[in-house]
Amino acid sequence: MAIPRILVVDDDPDVREMMTQFLRRNGAAALPASSEAEVRKQLGGGRVDLILLDVMLGDENGLDICRRLRNAHDVPIIMVSALSADHQRMTGYEVGADDYIAKPFNPDLLLARIKAVLSRARRSSSLVHRRKTQTFRFEGWSYDAKRDEVMSPAQVQVTLSRRETALLQTFLANPHIPLTREEIAASLDATGVAAQGGDAVGRAVDVLVGRLRSKIETHPKEPQILKTERGVGYVFAADVHVDDI
Amino acid sequence: MAIPRILVVDDDPDVREMMTQFLRRNGAAALPASSEAEVRKQLGGGRVDLILLDVMLGDENGLDICRRLRNAHDVPIIMVSALSADHQRMTGYEVGADDYIAKPFNPDLLLARIKAVLSRARRSSSLVHRRKTQTFRFEGWSYDAKRDEVMSPAQVQVTLSRRETALLQTFLANPHIPLTREEIAASLDATGVAAQGGDAVGRAVDVLVGRLRSKIETHPKEPQILKTERGVGYVFAADVHVDDI
DNA sequence: TCGATTTTGTTGCATGTTGTTACATAACTT
DNA sequence: AAGTTATGTAACAACATGCAACAAAATCGA
Numbered sequence: 137m138a139i140p141r142i143l144v145v146d147d148d149p150d151v152r153e154m155m156t157q158f159l160r161r162n163g164a165a166a167l168p169a170s171s172e173a174e175v176r177k178q179l180g181g182g183r184v185d186l187i188l189l190d191v192m193l194g195d196e197n198g199l200d201i202c203r204r205l206r207n208a209h210d211v212p213i214i215m216v217s218a219l220s221a222d223h224q225r226m227t228g229y230e231v232g233a234d235d236y237i238a239k240p241f242n243p244d245l246l247l248a249r250i251k252a253v254l255s256r257a258r259r260s261s262s263l264v265h266r267r268k269t270q271t272f273r274f275e276g277w278s279y280d281a282k283r284d285e286v287m288s289p290a291q292v293q294v295t296l297s298r299r300e301t302a303l304l305q306t307f308l309a310n311p312h313i314p315l316t317r318e319e320i321a322a323s324l325d326a327t328g329v330a331a332q333g334g335d336a337v338g339r340a341v342d343v344l345v346g347r348l349r350s351k352i353e354t355h356p357k358e359p360q361i362l363k364t365e366r367g368v369g370y371v372f373a374a375d376v377h378v379d380d381i
Numbered sequence: 382m383a384i385p386r387i388l389v390v391d392d393d394p395d396v397r398e399m400m401t402q403f404l405r406r407n408g409a410a411a412l413p414a415s416s417e418a419e420v421r422k423q424l425g426g427g428r429v430d431l432i433l434l435d436v437m438l439g440d441e442n443g444l445d446i447c448r449r450l451r452n453a454h455d456v457p458i459i460m461v462s463a464l465s466a467d468h469q470r471m472t473g474y475e476v477g478a479d480d481y482i483a484k485p486f487n488p489d490l491l492l493a494r495i496k497a498v499l500s501r502a503r504r505s506s507s508l509v510h511r512r513k514t515q516t517f518r519f520e521g522w523s524y525d526a527k528r529d530e531v532m533s534p535a536q537v538q539v540t541l542s543r544r545e546t547a548l549l550q551t552f553l554a555n556p557h558i559p560l561t562r563e564e565i566a567a568s569l570d571a572t573g574v575a576a577q578g579g580d581a582v583g584r585a586v587d588v589l590v591g592r593l594r595s596k597i598e599t600h601p602k603e604p605q606i607l608k609t610e611r612g613v614g615y616v617f618a619a620d621v622h623v624d625d626i
Numbered sequence: 627t628c629g630a631t632t633t634t635g636t637t638g639c640a641t642g643t644t645g646t647t648a649c650a651t652a653a654c655t656t
Numbered sequence: 657a658a659g660t661t662a663t664g665t666a667a668c669a670a671c672a673t674g675c676a677a678c679a680a681a682a683t684c685g686a
Contacts (some may be wrong), residue, residue: 297633339673340635346674347634357674360528366543366643366672373529542643584663585645591664592644602664611653611662 141165142250143178145201146190146216155188162247172201184211186250191217214249272308274374275361277352279304286352299324300348307362307372316369317341345370385499386410386554390420390443391435391461400433407492407567410554417446429456431499436462457498517553519619520606522597524549531597544569545593552607552617561614562586590615 142164146152152168159166167184169175178184189202202213216237237249272279276289284301286294296304306315306323315323320341349356363373387409391397397413404411412429414420420432432450436443447458459480480494515526521534529546531539541549551560551568560568565586594601608618 299634338636342673343635343675349674363529364673373527544644583646587663588645588665594664609663 140185141167143167143169143175143184143187145169145175145187175201175205187211187213189213189215191215273377279308294351296351299344300351303344303348308376311372311374311376314365314368314371320369385430386412387495388412388414388420388429388432390414390432403488405564420446420450431495432456432458434458434460436460459494459498516624518622518624524553539596541593541596544589545596548589548593553621556617556619556621559610559613559616565614
């Protein structure tokens with residue numbers, strides 16, 4: 137992608153100006169907007185790659201706007217808010233935002249998030265970025281994302297089922313971060329929609345993790361890579377190195 | 382992340398003490414510091430997950446410190462100040478702080494901000510996460526924080542349960558400091574939420590300490606490492622050396 | 627298309643973990 | 657010394673997880 141076009145939506149002119157300037161200094165084409173009407177005008181008039189949407193928009197409600205925009209467009213949206221409470225986060229997510237960031241934020245962090253969301257949007261659907269060849273290495277193992285092949289430390293090829301591969305990809309994308317069963321299930325279902333309500337997920341993830349362990353752990357009974365986080369979920373506990381050719 | 386290590390930087394000893402206590406009660410390993418020099422010493426000496434930095438540091442200027450720290454480290458920083466004017470906020474933000482909170486603050490709000498910043502920092506590191514191999518040694522024992530393995534003085538591996546591991550980590554982060562049952566319980570609960578009012582904690586901690594003793598004390602009946610502080614709680618009475626590779 | 631094969635989810639049971647309770651013992655107070 | 661309080665710990669119950677065996681679903685090959 138050449139230059140990303142980013143719509144900055146905030147009703148405070150100072151904030152709008154500052155963020156616009158900042159984004160322009162960092163190589164984006166930033167377009168200011170202060171209301172839903174302006175946003176729709178921009179969306180109708182040309183390409184928009186990303187929307188930075190403030191939650192508090194004077195009399196308008198950013199969350200509602202986000203929801204409405206999502207009904208008609210699938211442009212990526214990052215919600216910006218001064219409130220960092222967790223339920224707020226959740227509300228932002230349920231509303232269809234791709235990410236959520238609290239004000240005031242670290243500029244580099246914002247850039248990182250923007251890049252992440254943009255590159256995610258460009259990917260077809262898989263979690264794994266498909267360039268020419270991308271190889272993930274961990275604990276002597278390697279996973280070639282292009283060929284979809286897993287090689288053991290002894291350079292023996294191991295065949296994973298589709299679901300097992302998806303699980304491995306999920307963990308490779310989130311090393312050292314404990315993932316709940318719900319998060320894992322959501323990540324595996326291409327829809328990305330988490331199963332709603334309580335413990336509806338069942339034990340499928342547990343069994344799947346067990347199966348992956350039996351294939352990539354030297355001693356499946358004492359896992360070194362795919363560790364259990366009791367009461368939480370599972371963690372990929374190995375460092376991941378990415379060869380991006 | 383097991384227990385967040387938070388550096389409390391304030392030149393007022395009372396404030397420092399109060400905040401340190403508060404954070405410890407809520408499950409963090411809080412380390413007090415009163416000057417930039419001390420901060421740098423701590424940053425050089427071990428893992429620090431977050432810095433709570435007061436803007437007014439006597440003759441030193443918190444904003445400058447923040448800026449300088451950010452040039453060399455990417456540790457998350459939350460600025461604390463008695464001035465809540467907006468331009469101050471912005472200054473803090475431009476300086477590279479991840480968040481900004483005005484004194485006097487609501488304790489729960491501070492906790493919420495800390496959690497938000499920590500989880501953001503964890504998520505954003507994703508693919509390039511680099512965890513140093515950190516090994517703690519005490520009385521011939523060693524605990525490898527990365528592999529989560531405990532080795533006895535005779536180099537025999539000892540398996541601790543999840544809760545026992547968390548307890549050991551709590552003590553390793555606070556050697557020679559007597560911890561109350563409430564502090565320990567709070568530290569163990571991943572939520573970081575302190576137990577409600579009074580003595581609601583029950584005897585769970587006692588039993589847990591007993592179990593850990595049975596595994597890492599040569600003579601569990603006469604503990605040399607995990608000593609009881611009658612009427613108070615428990616102390617980790619051994620010196621801890623950290624190999625930070 | 628049909629049956630064979632592979633993959634995936636479900637269930638039940640074994641095992642391990644954790645908090646509670648009850649009681650014994652130790653430590654303090656008077 | 658006797659009473660009081662705090663702590664140690666065994667036994668138990670509740671719960672989470674691992675996993676084998678089975679069932680359902682998807683995929684494949686003719």
